[in-house]
Amino acid sequence: MSKSDLHKIQLFSRISQETLAILETALRRKSFSKGSAILWEKDPCRYIYFLISGEVEVYLLAPNGREQVLERMGAGEAFNLVPAFKHTLNNHANVRAATAVELFEMNKDDFTDLLERLPEFSLAVADYMARRLVKMVNLVEDLSLLSVKQRIASFLIKQADTPSGRWTQDEMARRLGTVRDMVGRVLRQFEDEGFIRFEHHQILLVDRETMQKIALGEK
Amino acid sequence: MSDLELPKINQKKCIACGACVEACPNQVLELVEEVLSFVRPQDCTYCALCEESCPQGAISCSYEIGWA
Numbered sequence: 001m002s003k004s005d006l007h008k009i010q011l012f013s014r015i016s017q018e019t020l021a022i023l024e025t026a027l028r029r030k031s032f033s034k035g036s037a038i039l040w041e042k043d044p045c046r047y048i049y050f051l052i053s054g055e056v057e058v059y060l061l062a063p064n065g066r067e068q069v070l071e072r073m074g075a076g077e078a079f080n081l082v083p084a085f086k087h088t089l090n091n092h093a094n095v096r097a098a099t100a101v102e103l104f105e106m107n108k109d110d111f112t113d114l115l116e117r118l119p120e121f122s123l124a125v126a127d128y129m130a131r132r133l134v135k136m137v138n139l140v141e142d143l144s145l146l147s148v149k150q151r152i153a154s155f156l157i158k159q160a161d162t163p164s165g166r167w168t169q170d171e172m173a174r175r176l177g178t179v180r181d182m183v184g185r186v187l188r189q190f191e192d193e194g195f196i197r198f199e200h201h202q203i204l205l206v207d208r209e210t211m212q213k214i215a216l217g218e219k
Numbered sequence: 220m221s222d223l224e225l226p227k228i229n230q231k232k233c234i235a236c237g238a239c240v241e242a243c244p245n246q247v248l249e250l251v252e253e254v255l256s257f258v259r260p261q262d263c264t265y266c267a268l269c270e271e272s273c274p275q276g277a278i279s280c281s282y283e284i285g286w287a
Contacts, residue, residue: 156284159284160284160285160286163283163284163285166281166282166283167281167282167284168270168279168280168281168282169267169270169279169280170276170279171281180276181271184267184271197287198265198266198282200224200264200265201224201265201280201281201282201283202282202283202284202285203282203283203284203285204285204286204287205284205285205286205287206287208286
């Protein structure tokens, strides 16, 4: 197993070589092709995953079939940590490969065993989960308090500042808890008002101040 | 010719209804023997009207997002 691949994982970045050598024995490398399912909600939790390369989408399905994408995660992130701590042991969401994906998987029992044995690893997991919790709180805030127009403006600013791949209107809709037509209408409106510009396969934001005002509901 | 980036067609979802062919302002798309095809790809401006017109969600345009 390549040491450089281990260092790509955020959760391992500040862990000592000695601890890393122990963790390494519990990791197994796997690949998934674009679009394939990595895990299903409500299935028993068997593995924890650490993304080496590619992107995954974490999503929930409503009974009517509508998807809510909770998060799109890239290289270095970890997922399926929460159910490893729960007695019910079931996965909390669906995860699929948004691109070709390479990852490490760690058996759930090995994970809990290593947490007990390695305080350094436990602290790294706690720190990582705290950061993820802040992200989820922000998502709940966005979905519950902001209009679709505000959510789209906020999303565009975040993506322009820290790009995470390319997005279709449908993917944006699933991420933002709305439908594709609505995303299309708002983007056209932004374009008509000169806030954004379409340049072939790029959406370019023209004016940060205006976009921030829209995101805050001040415009 | 803008470049070779074209909307993605999911032929499994496409029902060959022709809505996108009608919607395209540059006659880029045609149904060739009931299969949706780019017949004038060089004229595609990536306006996404084909995507918006598709009732099946079979066409998608993806975007990078950045600052002008």
